[in-house]
Amino acid sequence: MEKNNHKGWLYLIPALVFLGVFMLYPLIDVFIYSFEEGYNSASMTYYGVGLYNYSYVLRDPYFLQALKNTFLLVIITVPLSTGLALLISVALSSIQKLKNLYQTIFFLPYVTNTLAVGLVFMILFKKTAYSDGLINLLIEAFGGSAVDFMEGPYWAKMTVLCIYTIWIVLPFKILILTSALASVNPVYYNAARVDGTSAFRIFRKITLPLISPTVFYLFVTGFIGAFKAYSDAVALFGVNLNVAGMNTMVGYVYDMLYGNSGGYPSYASAAAIILFAIVLTITCINLLVSKKHVHY
Amino acid sequence: MKVVLKNLTKRFPNHKKNAPDVVAVDHFNFEIPDGKLIGLLGPSGCGKSTTLNLICGLLKPSEGSIYFGEEDVTNLAPEHRGVGMVFQSYALYPHLTVRQNIIFPLENLKGAQKLTKEEMAKKALQAAKLVQIEELMDRKPAELSGGQQQRVAIARALVKTPKVLLLDEPLSNLDARLRLQTREEIRRIQKETKLTTIFVTHDQEEAMSISDYIVVMKDGILQQIGKPQDVYDDPANLFVAKFLGTPPINLFHGKVTDGMLYIGMEPVLAVSGVENQAVTVGIRPEGFVPDEEGPLSCTLKNVEVMGRDVSVVSTHEFMIGAGIRSIIDADVKIDVAKSTVRFRLKPHKVLLFSTDTEKRIPFTTQVSHA
Numbered sequence: 001m002e003k004n005n006h007k008g009w010l011y012l013i014p015a016l017v018f019l020g021v022f023m024l025y026p027l028i029d030v031f032i033y034s035f036e037e038g039y040n041s042a043s044m045t046y047y048g049v050g051l052y053n054y055s056y057v058l059r060d061p062y063f064l065q066a067l068k069n070t071f072l073l074v075i076i077t078v079p080l081s082t083g084l085a086l087l088i089s090v091a092l093s094s095i096q097k098l099k100n101l102y103q104t105i106f107f108l109p110y111v112t113n114t115l116a117v118g119l120v121f122m123i124l125f126k127k128t129a130y131s132d133g134l135i136n137l138l139i140e141a142f143g144g145s146a147v148d149f150m151e152g153p154y155w156a157k158m159t160v161l162c163i164y165t166i167w168i169v170l171p172f173k174i175l176i177l178t179s180a181l182a183s184v185n186p187v188y189y190n191a192a193r194v195d196g197t198s199a200f201r202i203f204r205k206i207t208l209p210l211i212s213p214t215v216f217y218l219f220v221t222g223f224i225g226a227f228k229a230y231s232d233a234v235a236l237f238g239v240n241l242n243v244a245g246m247n248t249m250v251g252y253v254y255d256m257l258y259g260n261s262g263g264y265p266s267y268a269s270a271a272a273i274i275l276f277a278i279v280l281t282i283t284c285i286n287l288l289v290s291k292k293h294v295h296y
Numbered sequence: 297m298k299v300v301l302k303n304l305t306k307r308f309p310n311h312k313k314n315a316p317d318v319v320a321v322d323h324f325n326f327e328i329p330d331g332k333l334i335g336l337l338g339p340s341g342c343g344k345s346t347t348l349n350l351i352c353g354l355l356k357p358s359e360g361s362i363y364f365g366e367e368d369v370t371n372l373a374p375e376h377r378g379v380g381m382v383f384q385s386y387a388l389y390p391h392l393t394v395r396q397n398i399i400f401p402l403e404n405l406k407g408a409q410k411l412t413k414e415e416m417a418k419k420a421l422q423a424a425k426l427v428q429i430e431e432l433m434d435r436k437p438a439e440l441s442g443g444q445q446q447r448v449a450i451a452r453a454l455v456k457t458p459k460v461l462l463l464d465e466p467l468s469n470l471d472a473r474l475r476l477q478t479r480e481e482i483r484r485i486q487k488e489t490k491l492t493t494i495f496v497t498h499d500q501e502e503a504m505s506i507s508d509y510i511v512v513m514k515d516g517i518l519q520q521i522g523k524p525q526d527v528y529d530d531p532a533n534l535f536v537a538k539f540l541g542t543p544p545i546n547l548f549h550g551k552v553t554d555g556m557l558y559i560g561m562e563p564v565l566a567v568s569g570v571e572n573q574a575v576t577v578g579i580r581p582e583g584f585v586p587d588e589e590g591p592l593s594c595t596l597k598n599v600e601v602m603g604r605d606v607s608v609v610s611t612h613e614f615m616i617g618a619g620i621r622s623i624i625d626a627d628v629k630i631d632v633a634k635s636t637v638r639f640r641l642k643p644h645k646v647l648l649f650s651t652d653t654e655k656r657i658p659f660t661t662q663v664s665h666a
Binding site: 192197205209295 | 352353354373374375376379380381383385387389390391400401404405452456
């Protein structure tokens with residue numbers, strides 16, 4: 001083993017070079033910027049070193065709003081979308097007729113452009129002078145009163161964003177879960193049937209444990225993906241997310257760099273590091289929890 | 297609990313359009329006596345597993361009915377039939393421990409049958425003791441050897457005290473040595489529990505060695521049912537004769553003329569009660585006796601010494617197949633230098649079959665080598 005070590009590193013060089021240049025170096029750089037006060041990327045100068053950037057960001061109401069939005073988005077959409085995807089996949093794998101048609105329909109959002117989907121959601125939800133939008137028409141038909149989903153109250157906008165996010169991530173999860181379900185050896189189901197196991201118990205005691213690695217994978221990637229949400233909010237509410245009160249953490253980082261109020265790489269770096277720390281913590285918690293509940 | 301199959305038929309739709317259905321099981325009629333071990337035997341694809349799945353209830357028959365004792369179970373779901381099934385791949389739930397696997401069927405019981413935790417644990421331990429795995433209870437299936445997994449699967453099938461135990465190719469995933477051990481184990485468990493047990497196998501030796509009765513199948517059609525030795529000695533047709541026995545039966549083109557059986561020009565055996573006709577002659581390997589004066593002369597190819605007995609490989613102009621393999625006592629010396637070997641035949645090891653229907657042609661005989 002010892003002897004081969006040099007060779008091993010040699011094989012790793014291509015990957016290491018790319019990861020180093022495009023991942024590790026920027027990461028370290030961002031980490032350094034986050035401590036440099038008032039860093040200017042043009043002149044490459046700064047006034048001092050300290051925690052000021054962090055304290056500024058953590059007191060910035062826009063950041064706190066973005067933090068709240070992101071957390072809500074994560075907490076609502078990840079369990080809902082995974083659960084919904086599981087439900088649909090189980091339903092899909094238990095039908096025979098039209099299975100392929102349904103699979104195609106459920107997969108369509110995956111190949112559709114985010115902005116195009118945003119446009120469709122606008123038509124569904126947007127209240128204009130001429131029309132209340134399809135959803136509002138439905139609400140009115142059931143005796144409710146119209147809500148301005150795009151420019152109205154916070155909860156209404158959050159609802160649209162959550163529905164949108166769930167709809168966008170669903171196809172990938174369904175795809176992964178359907179193949180996981182298909183890979184469960186049917187002999188387990190036969191064995192369970194001979195023993196008189198109810199359908200619900202088969203699902204809970206056999207199917208779910210057997211596909212738990214996949215479900216867990218979807219949870220972890222779902223968490224990370226939702227924390228990094230940005231384009232979804234843009235597609236729905238435009239680029240002035242701070243004004244709409246619908247900014248996300250990644251959106252905040254972007255605005256700090258390039259937005260109308262931008263040009264503050266130090267604040268952006270601090271916010272990015274905070275996001276990184278949060279994602280890392282949550283992922284670690286996920287891994288710890290999974291030890292108990294995931295069967296390999 | 298005796299098991300009765302009446303006219304049992306299973307057809308599967310053909311994948312090709314407008315092609316006739318595939319008949320996996322074709323009008324089966326047989327009765328399995330209570331408390332016996334039955335081997336369903338046949339080559340791959342002959343419908344053995346389908347038959348087992350029909351008895352188990354995982355498949356619905358296209359026609360016919362199944363009785364457990366006096367009760368018609370044809371339309372009962374598997375869980376209401378009281379069957380225990382051991383699958384070919386064992387189907388142990390990989391995420392559960394041995395104990396949890398064995399308890400699993402008990403946890404499904406509802407209503408009056410419901411058991412307390414203590415009762416379940418007790419029953420599981422009983423089943424585990426029966427198959428001698430009580431020290432493995434907290435392991436996962438992946439941590440067990442093939443033979444141990446097999447035992448766990450049997451314990452799981454037995455824990456609900458089924459009326460009928462079904463085993464699908466129970467030994468096919470084990471190595472040769474374990475196979476011998478496990479088949480005796482299955483025999484022991486069956487004797488201890490006195491359960492009517494049906495197992496499927498394509499290995500005739502396996503079926504012959506432990507079954508009370510064997511059921512020989514081919515292409516979905518029942519060929520013969522009987523005690524292993526009876527089926528071996530008295531096969532109904534050429535297929536059964538060829539399928540049973542290792543080494544397999546030796547076949548020749550022959551003819552019967554005026555009560556004498558000829559292989560080629562040589563009169564080999566006096567057979568009475570057979571009309572003059574061309575026949576397929578089957579001679580079991582143990583039916584050859586080396587004899588300088590014997591009527592059947594074969595070209596000697598090889599002599600394989602196996603210790604207890606000797607296997608003589610020879611050829612004959614009118615044989616069917618690649619060679620004649622005869623097994624003779626090691627005490628009899630064969631002169632390997634000679635190019636021919638002469639045999640006389642043991643009459644009860646000679647079987648005649650019709651050349652066109654392949655059905656057995658019975659004959660009576662007097663000792664003919666006077």
